[in-house]
Amino acid sequence: MSALPLSGVKVIDLTRILSGPFCSMILGDLGADVIKIEAPGGDSVRKQGHMVEGLSWYFAGFNRNKRSMELNLRAPEGIAVLEHLLADADILTENFRPGTLEKMGLTEAHLEQINPDLIVVSVNGYGSTGPYADRPAFDFIAQAMSGYMATNGTPETGPLRTAPPITDLVAGLYAALGAVAALRGREQGGPAQRVEASMMMSMMSMLAYLSSNALATGRDPVPTGNDHPIASPYGLFRASDGDIAVAPSTEVIVRRFLAELGLEHLLSDPRFETNALRLNNRVALNALIDAALADGTQDDWIARLNRAGVPCGRVQSLTEALTDPQVAAQDMVLRVPHPGRGSVGMTGFPIKFSQTPLGVRHPTPELGAQGPEILRATGYSEAQIATLIARGVLGNGNEPVG
Amino acid sequence: MSALPLSGVKVIDLTRILSGPFCSMILGDLGADVIKIEAPGGDSVRKQGHMVEGLSWYFAGFNRNKRSMELNLRAPEGIAVLEHLLADADILTENFRPGTLEKMGLTEAHLEQINPDLIVVSVNGYGSTGPYADRPAFDFIAQAMSGYMATNGTPETGPLRTAPPITDLVAGLYAALGAVAALRGREQGGPAQRVEASMMMSMMSMLAYLSSNALATGRDPVPTGNDHPIASPYGLFRASDGDIAVAPSTEVIVRRFLAELGLEHLLSDPRFETNALRLNNRVALNALIDAALADGTQDDWIARLNRAGVPCGRVQSLTEALTDPQVAAQDMVLRVPHPGRGSVGMTGFPIKFSQTPLGVRHPTPELGAQGPEILRATGYSEAQIATLIARGVLGNGNEPVG
Structure with a gap:
């Protein structure tokens, strides 16, 4: 060596x-x-x-x-x-x-x-x-x-x-x-x-962008917890046995996410056609997504969505993370x-x-x-x-x- | 150069x-x-x-x-x-x-x-x-x-x-x-x-210590927000015009903090003699501290306590931080x-x-x-x-x- x-x-x-x-x-x-x-x-x-x-x-x-x-x-x-x-x-x-x-x-x-x-x-x-x-x-x-x-x-x-x-x-x-x-x-x-x-x-x-935007606008960001201030859908969603975190980063990936759930038609629904509309109608959209996810487990959806190129994963406790197979690898x-x-x-x-x-x-x-x-x-x-x-x-x- | x-x-x-x-x-x-x-x-x-x-x-x-x-x-x-x-x-x-x-x-x-x-x-x-x-x-x-x-x-x-x-x-x-x-x-x-x-x-x-302790004990930490899991007093306290964050890191500094507030006698109170007791009686202790802080402003207390070697400061919004004099310096x-x-x-x-x-x-x-x-x-x-x-x-x- x-x-x-x-x-x-x-x-x-x-x-x-x-x-x-x-x-x-x-x-x-x-x-x-x-x-x-x-x-x-x-x-x-x-x-x-x-x-x-x-x-x-x-x-x-x-x-x-x-x-x-x-x-x-x-x-x-x-x-x-x-x-x-x-x-x-x-x-x-x-x-x-x-x-x-x-x-x-x-x-x-x-x-x-x-x-x-x-x-x-x-x-x-x-x-x-x-x-x-x-x-x-x-x-x-x-x-x-x-x-x-x-x-x-x-x-x-x-x-x-x-x-x-x-x-x-x-x-x-x-x-x-x-x-x-x-x-x-x-x-x-x-x-x-x-x-x-x-x-x-x-x-x-x-x-990062929090300070860039604050410098550009002179306004403070509002803390939004697990919701993304400017992206929807994004956050924690409910599979049959627990939550999964999903973060589609572009319009292309939003489409892939909804397509995997059999919800691609929502993108021509007047409530959800654009990110701005989806932000305004976040509660309704999230409910439809949760309903679609209810027929599969966390593991099923995480594997399926990642294969489709949609960033997603489990909210792991620290002991879960420390024993995660990727962490071991x-x-x-x-x-x-x-x-x-x-x-x-x-x-x-x-x-x-x-x-x-x-x-x-x-x-x-x-x-x-x-x-x-x-x-x-x-x-x-x-x-x-x-x-x-x-x-x-x-x-x-x-x-x-x- | x-x-x-x-x-x-x-x-x-x-x-x-x-x-x-x-x-x-x-x-x-x-x-x-x-x-x-x-x-x-x-x-x-x-x-x-x-x-x-x-x-x-x-x-x-x-x-x-x-x-x-x-x-x-x-x-x-x-x-x-x-x-x-x-x-x-x-x-x-x-x-x-x-x-x-x-x-x-x-x-x-x-x-x-x-x-x-x-x-x-x-x-x-x-x-x-x-x-x-x-x-x-x-x-x-x-x-x-x-x-x-x-x-x-x-x-x-x-x-x-x-x-x-x-x-x-x-x-x-x-x-x-x-x-x-x-x-x-x-x-x-x-x-x-x-x-x-x-x-x-x-x-x-x-x-850091969250993973060290989780590995050592096999147990997950409980999220504690602004309270420190193993130190008291610690956290946000109330001056006359707003909160200040105070973090005394050792027994010596706890004593200095309480002494500045005229509360040094609390360290011989059976409720507050040790960190373990203070953790159990956190609510009572914090109320006494808040009462003592009420006669001064954030700026007063922050200057005084820092001079006494007690780490403390203001919870600044992002725009406040970006215009802070230390940030400028x-x-x-x-x-x-x-x-x-x-x-x-x-x-x-x-x-x-x-x-x-x-x-x-x-x-x-x-x-x-x-x-x-x-x-x-x-x-x-x-x-x-x-x-x-x-x-x-x-x-x-x-x-x-x-």
Whole structure:
């Protein structure tokens, strides 16, 4: 097998919680050597979510393909270790509040001195400039501030938070993309530079035609829940044993959909001849469609309609999705053997590479487990390492630091 | 200014609608030369969404930093032009249904023959292998199938589609990341390879602790709307002139929040001493918080609480978000002068590079406007170009093809 896309890249990772660790995990998944520097006691997510054999599967799902070093960065010796590691790193990732790195002494000038080739990647809430730069960040707030919540929901619910921490994840994904792009630029003769993505701005870039239309008209969209604001038929319809989601995207596909149901004649009914008419008469049309669907099961209709080129599917619960045969075929649920913790479930790799498929090279590390070996490999003597451990600066992977 | 991160990279872009054009726009934003090949009549999104001076701002927002060539790929001469362009390209992007490229004669073997260094990037609905590979894709269906819809909403609404076409966008973003990573790998001596991201699998990777917990327990999450399933206080609270969103992420921050409200004593009230107790007594606690907030405005409380380190903010409508001062400071709304179409509004660049800031180098192209000049630059004679136009294979940027 060929080397992975980011093979040979060294990442020093100061991130914790979610947005930053997602970014650095993606870099690790792509082949980088990611050294996760954890404060004494470790990333707080180690203790969050459902635990199995003492391991948080939530933490595990965001920290595979990393090695862990437990390091006290409040001690000057800890900063010295970090600076030593940064001297030959390619990328530093961090998701502190803007200004925190500088307070640790890692100013732009000092980092440039330590390693002029270092790319510094930051994930934060609002960006490092502007009136909200200093505000503490949290997904729920970024969902609210970005206008996303106001588009999610129904007229009855009003603005609605979405359950996954989507702004953390989208910002982490943009930051990973920025990191790889900056690396490529540097390797082709461009500058080593700072890269930043924020939760609020990342989410604002994901509002697609909602923001285009709002900018063009000055008007806000009305949340429409499962109905499409400008397409009919579209939505959830009722087969004999449950709902199916159907989304005919063009007039041609609307015709195919109705033809499969034996309802093609509706397209010459004055109520339903055009999309605009069908929007006005949505309730009547949907009732006719539901009646036609009642003689077949979800599975029957989903197979038939997909064969006819009509996008449709089941509204799956999360556990249904996780056991879906397509998900299995795409290796999107992994069971990763973890020494002493059993086999850990996590979602897989959404980017598929034909020649260098991604995999779990390191299971999620125990807190500080690789700290001593990492220092050994970068020239620290056994005596130096022992001193750092004895002074409570470095974790040994077994006992708590300090 | 230094060269952009993807400067010198040539992308031949066969994508249309949304997921693929988002991917190729990101590559263009990062500095690649993106040649958008459009079928006669153009990308259907050119006619969707709100039009201003004849231009769809939705289309404009997904196709800046590209040049357009209108080319009939149903004609053998059109395929010959495409093959000529691919011969010295770095990346081919496409979002057809799996197998379509092959039906056009662009099999893996043939592409390898044309250009062994070509990276082929595909965005699709479900992945190119597995039982659903041939199904037509659509965002609503991918939201439904991935389990995402089942986590969005409230117990009253049931599974709820989210308004932005989030699965298109997340898949496009992953595909762009995969493209840049594969390019970097190739430039460092790795293989030119195929890269793929699908809407369903990309969305499945974004469910974070919801999927971790579902895998660990075998149980589905219950949609909780704006309440956090495992944290209290958290959610929307009522200031004198409207709601504020508050998300204290740790016990320390819960204490700061209540202290700012003069309610710190509640933490020694037997109903509210721990997060578990507060979850059980959420209604009572929220009422006490609302009462304390009633003596200040949204703006007052948001400023005060943020200063105290408590993540909070306003639930902004989309037009409020688009005119937010932080959004302005981050240049997240652009007004791009477009010849003959006025100044076009679109969201900006969520990735910030310190040395090579991104910008709009090409406004969204008119259909086919750069086709002739692109061919001229790659060695086609004026006579050859005129013949292609006369035969209805190539658009001239003015009249319809064919």
